[in-house]
Amino acid sequence: xxxxxxxxxxxxxxxxxxxxxxxxxxxxxxxxxxxxxxxxxxxxxxxxxxxxxxxxxxxxxxxxxxxxxxxxxxxxxxxxxxxxxxxxxxxxxxxxxxxxxxxxxxxxxxxxxxxxxxxxxxxxxxxxxxxxxxxxxxxxxxxxxxxxxxxxxxxxxxxxxxxxxxxxxxxxxxxxxxxxxxxxxxxxxxxxxxxxxxxx
Amino acid sequence: xxxxxxxxxxxxxxxxxxxxxxxxxxxxxxxxxxxxxxxxxxxxxxxxxxxxxxxxxxxxxxxxxxxxxxxxxxxxxxxxxxxxxxxxxxxxxxxxxxxxxxxxxxxxxxxxxxxxxxxxxxxxxxxxxxxxxxxxxxxxxxxxxxxxxxxxxxxxxxxxxxxxxxxxxxxxxxxxxxxxx
Numbered sequence: 397x398x399x400x401x402x403x404x405x406x407x408x409x410x411x412x413x414x415x416x417x418x419x420x421x422x423x424x425x426x427x428x429x430x431x432x433x434x435x436x437x438x439x440x441x442x443x444x445x446x447x448x449x450x451x452x453x454x455x456x457x458x459x460x461x462x463x464x465x466x467x468x469x470x471x472x473x474x475x476x477x478x479x480x481x482x483x484x485x486x487x488x489x490x491x492x493x494x495x496x497x498x499x500x501x502x503x504x505x506x507x508x509x510x511x512x513x514x515x516x517x518x519x520x521x522x523x524x525x526x527x528x529x530x531x532x533x534x535x536x537x538x539x540x541x542x543x544x545x546x547x548x549x550x551x552x553x554x555x556x557x558x559x560x561x562x563x564x565x566x567x568x569x570x571x572x573x574x575x576x577x578x579x580x581x582x583x584x585x586x587x588x589x590x591x592x593x594x595x596x
Numbered sequence: 597x598x599x600x601x602x603x604x605x606x607x608x609x610x611x612x613x614x615x616x617x618x619x620x621x622x623x624x625x626x627x628x629x630x631x632x633x634x635x636x637x638x639x640x641x642x643x644x645x646x647x648x649x650x651x652x653x654x655x656x657x658x659x660x661x662x663x664x665x666x667x668x669x670x671x672x673x674x675x676x677x678x679x680x681x682x683x684x685x686x687x688x689x690x691x692x693x694x695x696x697x698x699x700x701x702x703x704x705x706x707x708x709x710x711x712x713x714x715x716x717x718x719x720x721x722x723x724x725x726x727x728x729x730x731x732x733x734x735x736x737x738x739x740x741x742x743x744x745x746x747x748x749x750x751x752x753x754x755x756x757x758x759x760x761x762x763x764x765x766x767x768x769x770x771x772x773x774x775x776x777x
Contacts, residue, residue, distance in 0.1 A: 440655050448650050462653045560610035576601040
């Protein structure tokens, strides 16, 4: 019964993604062949809904999010003719985003460390109200930030974008086994934190 | 099949039918795998952020960068503007703008009249009308501050010409060559 539900869900998701990909391909082709800015605008808005939440999980810095998103979309504009059609357009866009995001994570980490140092002094005198739910979220968030950037991205793509290991391997340009290993280590780390905090 | 590594694909509905059947079968008999799947689901649920207001980058701003003008076109435009300005300044230096406005006309201002012209300086400028009527002179230019006037004689006879040269109302008289003043 459970397997049947899973199969139905899977078919629906697959059909939905296929429809999305057909639209993406048409838009990307118009960008590549005609340098159509209208098509680019459509792609820009379509991927805003997918990439911005992804970027928001990497950093809370709005300026950095906008900069990263625009850099990804600028690469899409410039490299549209390089898309060979072997993978889904979304995988191709995410593969561009993957490389840009690796840099973003490093940049965000530097900003976060600087902010943390600044806040340490002001927080020292403030009373601390313990909130178990937020504490767990914070702990998981911190654990995410401590992961290696390429481990973190793989986890983000699997957990929040719902991509398959095969798709992530295309995006990251690494064999599936490498992705499985990265995912394994990342999940292990998160489980450790979750296990430690679960008692609260 | 590596069941542990397949958990993300199972939760994300990416297993093929045969893989799914295998996984489900294992899941039924393996409490450890069940616990891992459950833990994975709870973990994802915990990490999911509520819908927060998110940054919305603006396409209009972005679109300006889609087809930027190459740097040399900026320089070219700047250089062209500078060259035009330079030529204009140089041109004005050699060929100043000439005005027909009498307010700015001076005795040294050149005029383009191809007719005999007499420049007369009067003792009393108010006598000009009478003088012009006497000799049938047509006034071309007035220089009130200098009490002077340029006139062109209309068929001035030699006799009239001689009288004009000795007219007591005139302080100074000079015949100017046509086109030279």
